[in-house]
Amino acid sequence: MKPKIRQILDMNAFSQDSAQTMNSGSLLSRRLKNFGAASVLFYRTPIEMIGGHGARLVASDGTEYLDFYNNVPSVGHTHPRVVEAISKQAAKLNINTRYLSRVVDDYLDALKKTFPDDLDNILLCCTGSEANDLALRIAMQRSGNRGFIVTETAYHGNTLAVTHISPAALKKDPLPDHVIAVPAPFSTIYGEDLGKGFAEAIKGAVDELENRGYGCAGLICDSIFSSDGVLSDPPGFLSEAVAVIKNAGGLFIADEVQPGFARTGTHMWGFQRHNVLPDLVTMGKPMGNGFPMAGVAAKSSDVKRFCEHVGYFNTFGGNPLAAAAGQAVLDIIKEDGLMENALLVGSHVMAGLNAIREKYLQISDIRGTGLFIGVDLCTDGDPDRPDPTLATDLINTLKHRHILIGAAGKYGNTLKLRPPLCLSIKEADIFLDNLAQGLDTLI
Amino acid sequence: MKPKIRQILDMNAFSQDSAQTMNSGSLLSRRLKNFGAASVLFYRTPIEMIGGHGARLVASDGTEYLDFYNNVPSVGHTHPRVVEAISKQAAKLNINTRYLSRVVDDYLDALKKTFPDDLDNILLCCTGSEANDLALRIAMQRSGNRGFIVTETAYHGNTLAVTHISPAALKKDPLPDHVIAVPAPFSTIYGEDLGKGFAEAIKGAVDELENRGYGCAGLICDSIFSSDGVLSDPPGFLSEAVAVIKNAGGLFIADEVQPGFARTGTHMWGFQRHNVLPDLVTMGKPMGNGFPMAGVAAKSSDVKRFCEHVGYFNTFGGNPLAAAAGQAVLDIIKEDGLMENALLVGSHVMAGLNAIREKYLQISDIRGTGLFIGVDLCTDGDPDRPDPTLATDLINTLKHRHILIGAAGKYGNTLKLRPPLCLSIKEADIFLDNLAQGLDTLI
Numbered sequence: 001m002k003p004k005i006r007q008i009l010d011m012n013a014f015s016q017d018s019a020q021t022m023n024s025g026s027l028l029s030r031r032l033k034n035f036g037a038a039s040v041l042f043y044r045t046p047i048e049m050i051g052g053h054g055a056r057l058v059a060s061d062g063t064e065y066l067d068f069y070n071n072v073p074s075v076g077h078t079h080p081r082v083v084e085a086i087s088k089q090a091a092k093l094n095i096n097t098r099y100l101s102r103v104v105d106d107y108l109d110a111l112k113k114t115f116p117d118d119l120d121n122i123l124l125c126c127t128g129s130e131a132n133d134l135a136l137r138i139a140m141q142r143s144g145n146r147g148f149i150v151t152e153t154a155y156h157g158n159t160l161a162v163t164h165i166s167p168a169a170l171k172k173d174p175l176p177d178h179v180i181a182v183p184a185p186f187s188t189i190y191g192e193d194l195g196k197g198f199a200e201a202i203k204g205a206v207d208e209l210e211n212r213g214y215g216c217a218g219l220i221c222d223s224i225f226s227s228d229g230v231l232s233d234p235p236g237f238l239s240e241a242v243a244v245i246k247n248a249g250g251l252f253i254a255d256e257v258q259p260g261f262a263r264t265g266t267h268m269w270g271f272q273r274h275n276v277l278p279d280l281v282t283m284g285k286p287m288g289n290g291f292p293m294a295g296v297a298a299k300s301s302d303v304k305r306f307c308e309h310v311g312y313f314n315t316f317g318g319n320p321l322a323a324a325a326g327q328a329v330l331d332i333i334k335e336d337g338l339m340e341n342a343l344l345v346g347s348h349v350m351a352g353l354n355a356i357r358e359k360y361l362q363i364s365d366i367r368g369t370g371l372f373i374g375v376d377l378c379t380d381g382d383p384d385r386p387d388p389t390l391a392t393d394l395i396n397t398l399k400h401r402h403i404l405i406g407a408a409g410k411y412g413n414t415l416k417l418r419p420p421l422c423l424s425i426k427e428a429d430i431f432l433d434n435l436a437q438g439l440d441t442l443i
Numbered sequence: 444m445k446p447k448i449r450q451i452l453d454m455n456a457f458s459q460d461s462a463q464t465m466n467s468g469s470l471l472s473r474r475l476k477n478f479g480a481a482s483v484l485f486y487r488t489p490i491e492m493i494g495g496h497g498a499r500l501v502a503s504d505g506t507e508y509l510d511f512y513n514n515v516p517s518v519g520h521t522h523p524r525v526v527e528a529i530s531k532q533a534a535k536l537n538i539n540t541r542y543l544s545r546v547v548d549d550y551l552d553a554l555k556k557t558f559p560d561d562l563d564n565i566l567l568c569c570t571g572s573e574a575n576d577l578a579l580r581i582a583m584q585r586s587g588n589r590g591f592i593v594t595e596t597a598y599h600g601n602t603l604a605v606t607h608i609s610p611a612a613l614k615k616d617p618l619p620d621h622v623i624a625v626p627a628p629f630s631t632i633y634g635e636d637l638g639k640g641f642a643e644a645i646k647g648a649v650d651e652l653e654n655r656g657y658g659c660a661g662l663i664c665d666s667i668f669s670s671d672g673v674l675s676d677p678p679g680f681l682s683e684a685v686a687v688i689k690n691a692g693g694l695f696i697a698d699e700v701q702p703g704f705a706r707t708g709t710h711m712w713g714f715q716r717h718n719v720l721p722d723l724v725t726m727g728k729p730m731g732n733g734f735p736m737a738g739v740a741a742k743s744s745d746v747k748r749f750c751e752h753v754g755y756f757n758t759f760g761g762n763p764l765a766a767a768a769g770q771a772v773l774d775i776i777k778e779d780g781l782m783e784n785a786l787l788v789g790s791h792v793m794a795g796l797n798a799i800r801e802k803y804l805q806i807s808d809i810r811g812t813g814l815f816i817g818v819d820l821c822t823d824g825d826p827d828r829p830d831p832t833l834a835t836d837l838i839n840t841l842k843h844r845h846i847l848i849g850a851a852g853k854y855g856n857t858l859k860l861r862p863p864l865c866l867s868i869k870e871a872d873i874f875l876d877n878l879a880q881g882l883d884t885l886i
Binding site for chain 2: 007009027028030031033034035036037038040041042046047048049050051052057058060070072073077078080082083086087090091092093094095096097098099100101102104105108109112120121122123125126127128129130133134136137158159160161163169170171172173284285289290291292293298300303304306307308309310311312313314315316317319321322
């Protein structure tokens with residue numbers, strides 16, 4: 001029997017049920033009172049963090065954790081150049097985009113150079129959720145359709161419209177009728193010709209959306225399929241599915257919130273690994289190394305059509321402070337060679353994981369590219385017997401060894417490894433050693 | 444004949460049609476290429492801003508503008524204490540709320556003290572749009588209904604769900620069937636007993652939502668009715684409408700993105716002027732003086748019910764950087780006495796405007812409280828003949844006099860005055876003198 005399907009916010013999470021004996025004046029108690037049921041905290045005993053640098057986070061008790069999880073502070077926690085860019089710009093000016101500001105257009109000119117030429121407009125907003133919400137609307141406007149296709153453990157954000165296309169966020173309610181979720185692109189599901197099998201599933205979903213009367217507005221994929229369990233290979237497997245969508249008059253939306261900004265080690269954007277041309281690209285998380293910023297790269301013709309109906313203005317989106325943070329991130333990626341580092345250190349981690357796998361039957365699969373890696377844990381290495389309990393135990397064991405990792409996948413049995421891109425070989429080795437030792441203590 | 448109804452983003456705006464002769468390498472040209480049709484720029488000739496302090500903005504040509512428009516940098520442009528708070532925290536740690544952070548709960552404890560006791564949870568996000576999107580969903584979850592009531596020139600943000608309740612954002616499309624817009628609370632529309640008249644309109648909308656099969660999930664009001672044209676008085680007029688909504692099983696959502704954080708001069712929140720108890724309060728814009736942050740104050744029981752269905756996590760929402768900025772804003776409002784200053788200087792502006800009105804028949808009404816003021820311009824002072832052309836001309840004339848103001852209202856004929864709360868009496872006088880002289884040159 002497979003374990004129950006996990007809702008994304010429940011993975012590796014503190015449970016409020018276990019908080020009965022908590023000191024009522026403690027920080028944890030205050031957090032639970034402030035956020036209420038929306039407290040989403042990591043670990044059976046949450047950690048109070050007070051500092052960070054590079055790939056390290058510092059807790060209030062002085063413990064330094066090796067951060068193998070957080071992909072937002074992608075160029076490194078409190079990177080001095082990002083801090084300086086934010087501090088300097090904050091002292092100079094922070095205002096909305098209804099006035100011109102050179103720092104904003106310098107940034108956009110630089111950012112646009114990383115995209116295919118036909119994505120010639122960039123709409124700036126503040127969160128990946130806002131970016132995906134906007135992308136859905138542009139897709140509906142151009143296609144004239146309302147139906148969307150997603151993968152079955154997809155998570156694209158938290159607005160009403162975006163929750164509708166995020167099966168991993170729904171605890172009780174079914175997907176709405178205008179959204180169809182197909183199984184994520186595992187070769188164990190679609191067979192050896194993954195591209196063809198996945199494209200056939202997409203074609204079936206397109207037909208079903210037609211039958212239901214919505215038509216196909218688009219396919220939206222996180223091009224690394226993070227919440228589905230990190231599905232990276234083989235590069236190119238998305239191209240046939242994208243062709244199916246375009247033939248159906250729908251748009252392909254590449255959600256680059258997770259794989260974007262060089263994390264995959266070989267390209268700035270995940271869709272480039274698949275050699276496809278998206279109609280819309282959304283980005284967020286590492287864009288400002290934690291400064292709240294996000295965006296949609298789109299064709300000017302689509303933006304024009306959309307703006308004839310509603311227009312778009314975002315008060316905080318693209319302010320000079322965000323642009324300064326974003327520019328610093330682009331500069332650091334380039335000048336510190338972080339894409340190359342992600343490939344180098346990521347390959348080292350993959351090799352180390354494969355060596356560990358030989359000792360442990362419980363590791364049934366290792367997938368990933370650059371510094372985005374998923375490790376499946378299963379009973380006796382049988383993919384049909386996923387072991388989320390082992391994943392949770394291992395995550396908590398590694399925490400006690402001062403290493404932070406997370407979980408993903410439909411059953412929560414996939415270890416999710418996404419350290420800052422500045423990770424060193426030495427830090428990778430610390431992780432690998434502790435993972436092996438942690439497995440030893442649990443198995 | 445009344446002028447055409449204005450879409451909110453068209454007011455006081457640069458028109459791309461007039462950009463034909465523009466230098467192709469200019470910053471304006473780059474902006475239009477980067478943002479495309481989503482370029483929303485102020486003024487017939489947009490201004491490049493490079494700096495700001497207090498209630499002043501500095502343009503690239505060295506001109507210093509008196510800012511009578513921007514309500515986001517509410518404690519003053521580049522306020523040193525906000526800059527310091529952001530810079531210090533950015534150098535220390537910026538991480539998501541899945542870890543505990545004392546700065547976050549210190550801030551939330553302080554913020555919660557400004558709300559009625561029963562709003563005991565605060566969900567932090569990044570934009571007012573996200574806050575309103577979340578509030579709509581919590582209201583639907585509690586009420587079990589899907590219908591919403593808004594005012595007819597309301598603007599609540601830019602997600603798909605929030606655009607549906609923002610008639611001022613729609614250029615072509617009608618409101619969706621589950622949303623009913625009632626005329627904004629003008630006594631010229633509802634008669635002398637504004638509260639009773641408005642409540643009757645709300646009751647009619649509740650009944651209509653029942654007839655349409657949606658039921659009433661809630662009434663959402665910007666409690667200063669900014670985009671409707673600034674409707675502040677008499678305090679208390681909202682209470683009967685709120686009672687109607689609660690009787691119907693709907694929620695009252697106070698959108699405090701505009702009036703919140705002491706702008707009205709007498710209270711921290713606009714709904715407090717009306718002596719009503721909202722079920723949900725949304726906040727944004729001035730919350731971090733321009734740092735992207737927003738939130739929803741809610742009852743823990745409603746948050747619990749909501750989270751049983753989908754949960755809520757916002758990657759950037761409530762990070763320690765946002766909390767540091769927000770805490771600085773709360774501290775400055777209190778320690779610099781900005782609420783008292785808003786009342787004092789706002790009353791001075793009102794008195795000055797009333798004196799000017801005696802000379803100009805074109806000013807048909809002046810409304811407002813604290814530093815949130817609307818001034819209607821009409822032909823021969825006849826409210827039935829609104830004059831948006833005069834408003835636009837005056838806005839551009841004042842720009843040439845180095846003063847920034849904006850427009851609002853269904854016909855775009857209401858001058859919208861919302862300077863930073865640190866405005867001095869002397870700066871108010873500069874505005875009043877220039878307004879009078881500007882009117883002289885135009886009439």
